Amino acid sequence: KNEVEQSPQNLTAQEGEFITINCSYSVGISALHWLQQHPGGGIVSLFMLSSGKKKHGRLIATINIQEKHSSLHITASHPRDSAVYICAARPLEYGNKLVFGAGTILRVKS
Amino acid sequence: KAGVTQTPRYLIKTRGQQVTLSCSPISGHRSVSWYQQTPGQGLQFLFEYFSETQRNKGNFPGRFSGRQFSNSRSEMNVSTLELGDSALYLCASSGGTGGVYEQYFGPGTRLTVT
Numbered sequence: 001k002n003e004v005e006q007s008p009q010n011l012t013a014q015e016g017e018f019i020t021i022n023c024s025y026s027v028g029i030s031a032l033h034w035l036q037q038h039p040g041g042g043i044v045s046l047f048m049l050s051s052g053k054k055k056h057g058r059l060i061a062t063i064n065i066q067e068k069h070s071s072l073h074i075t076a077s078h079p080r081d082s083a084v085y086i087c088a089a090r091p092l093e094y095g096n097k098l099v100f101g102a103g104t105i106l107r108v109k110s
Numbered sequence: 111k112a113g114v115t116q117t118p119r120y121l122i123k124t125r126g127q128q129v130t131l132s133c134s135p136i137s138g139h140r141s142v143s144w145y146q147q148t149p150g151q152g153l154q155f156l157f158e159y160f161s162e163t164q165r166n167k168g169n170f171p172g173r174f175s176g177r178q179f180s181n182s183r184s185e186m187n188v189s190t191l192e193l194g195d196s197a198l199y200l201c202a203s204s205g206g207t208g209g210v211y212e213q214y215f216g217p218g219t220r221l222t223v224t
Contacts, residue, residue, distance in 0.1 A: 031210045041147075041198050043215040050210060086153065095165045096143050096204050096213060100153040 003027050004089050006101030013108050019074040021104045023087035032070045033088040033098065034061050043086075046072070077108045112137065114203050114216035122222045128189040131219045135182050135203030141165075142184040143213065144176060147198040156199075159184050188221075196223045 004025045013019050025032070034046040047054050047061040049070065054061050058077075063070040074081055084105050088098040115134045123129050135142050143166075144156040155168040159178035176186040182203075188195055198220050202213040 033213070035215075041200075041218045041220070043200060043202075043218075045212055045214065048210070048212050088153075090210065095160065096141050096158050096202075096211075097155050097166045097168070098143070098145070098153075098213070099155065102152050 002102070003091075003099050004087060004101040006087055006104055008104060009102065010105045011107070013077050013106070015078060015108055015110045017077050017108075019077050019081075019106065019108075021072045021085050021087075021106070023070045023072070023101055025068050025070075025087075025089040025099075027089060027099070028092045029089045030092050031090040032063050033090065034070075034072045035086040035088060037084040037086060037103070046085075074106075079108045079110050082107050114201060114214050116199075116201055116216040116219050118219060119217065120220050120222075122224060123191050124224055125191055125193060127191050128187060129191060129221060130185055130187045131199055131221070133184045133186075133201035133203075133216055135184070135201075136205070136214055139203035139205045139214075140182055141204040141211075142178060142182065143202045143204070144184070144186050145200045145202070146170075147200060147218075148194075148196070153200075156186065191223045193223050195221065197221060 036044045049063040058075045060073040084103045086103045087101045141160045143158040147153045158166040162178045173189045178184045198218045200218045202215045204211045
């Protein structure tokens with residue numbers, strides 16, 4: 001079993017839909033990251049969470065430390081949100097090492 | 111501030127050769143982490159350097175090595191290349207000396223081994 005599990009693997013949505021991507025992890029962490037990767041490879045960090053909830057524009061990330069679970073929500077999705085979304089856990093006592101989920105391929109249709 | 115830069119962006123090598131990739135972190139950042147991304151294994155942690163010392167290491171063979179210079183620039187080296195080493199190699203830099211800090215990724219080096 002992978003230390004970080006993400007679901008769903010693939011997601012197709014219509015423009016305007018509310019989207020949720022889930023991430024579960026089995027290790028103790030100092031932080032949980034949500035990353036976005038567009039075709040071509042570049043990775044952008046969307047959120048770094050250690051507790052609670054963060055919001056940036058149409059993106060919301062939440063984390064429940066007790067349940068070892070995090071979610072990324074996209075409100076009013078748009079075709080430009082189409083990308084791969086990756087959650088990554090930062091295990092305790094391992095500096096900046098990240099352990100990654102397999103990623104969720106999101107396609108938003110207009 | 112300039113972002114994380116990686117050179118070269120693309121590289122084609124032959125099996126058995128060695129390769130060196132370079133990463134320049136954001137100015138002032140002392141931590142550089144390296145990751146490998148392949149279609150089969152996804153993103154995997156290679157190693158992290160902090161103030162010229164390797165702080166963490168992933169589960170990769172000894173053919174993969176790295177170093178960090180006094181200006182925080184980092185290089186990774188892969189010797190005796192195998193076809194399976196074809197991947198996107200990403201580095202990320204992070205500031206701060208303790209606690210949890212954001213990581214900023216470079217654009218990656220796409221290595222093809224033939």
